[in-house]
Amino acid sequence: MPVTVRLPGALRDVTGGETKLTASGATLREVIADIDRRHPGFAARVLDPSGGIRSYINVYIGEEDARTRGGSGAAVPDGSDVMVIPAMAGGR
């Protein structure tokens, strides 16, 4: 079952204008990789070179901050709502 990923307007340039996508993957890293296959460059905007979530980006899986669930390795249950937001619009 796919997950829904909602993105800030600031990522529209890499997704061809889309801010709500469906993707699949068991972990956040896999979900991001799935989007990156369709929108090359997406993963590099969200993840740092070591594969972690960039320090100025927050990712929520449902209501949970992904950093509290293992960062980019966090499990993404089927049917989840994933939200990517700039950290400057939100710390914890």
Add this chain to the structure above:
Amino acid sequence: MSGLTPQLVRERVRGTILERIGETPLVPLHRIGAGLRGELWAKIESANPGGSVKDRPGLWMVLAAEEEGRLRRSRTVLDATSGNTGVALAMVCAVRGHALELCMPDKASIERKRIIRAFGAKLVLTDPLEGTDGAIREAQRMAAAERERYVYVDQYSNPANPLAHQLGTGPEIWEQTARRVTHFVAGVGTSGTIVGVSAALRPKGVRIVAVQPDDPLHGIEGWKHMPTAIRPAIWDERAADEHRVMATDEAIAMAKRLAREEGIFSGVSGGAAVASAVAVAREESGRIVVLIADGGERYLSTPLWE
């Protein structure tokens, strides 16, 4: 126009905490500036009582509304902010006895929400995916729906915002450098700092350097990526002699250096401004003043300092 002057502002706030806004320290950056052609000096805006440069426009915008007769006790001050302006307005409104409502993206850092609520202001949380532009749209909607209730100070359009810098920050820098400042470097958010300081110092021959984030998705709090953001009405590109961009990663690295090498615990925007000033000082000689907008304490709960 409000006819605000520094003298009138001083008179209105005499005997209160608001009297301590401005006259912030200017300190040399000895280590970070070592070996550069230009000499680096930092204007430490975290020394304002509300903890950021936004105390200046926050005070001037509220006093301007009072002087213009728009801000009666029955009305509520309204603005959109993701942080420092909200804290500044909340502090100023607490002292001046005004009710305040602030539109802010949901999931803003817990420190900012708690500080603003501590001053007695009310928060209206907006869609975090829309960022500060979403908060601006909500404030515009609220102001239009209840014109009698709200005084929308609108930091992005309010001439009292750059005026606070034209008659405050700019002249302070001029005097603190014994009139030897050659460059002024700051980030662009509302653009009030750049536009106001430019009006004060450019006629004296100071070169103005404006810096923006290099990407629409960035972590430089308070700065705007102008090509993709709602354009502030007060912004005028011609206020700057030079426009530069800065990457968030470089800004974070410089914020860490500022703490460890200079003892200045800055927000990421301070790191971004100083990293830009270093780039200027590599290329040009002179006395380069860079504005550090706030301190790092306000971001401790964000991932930036983990």
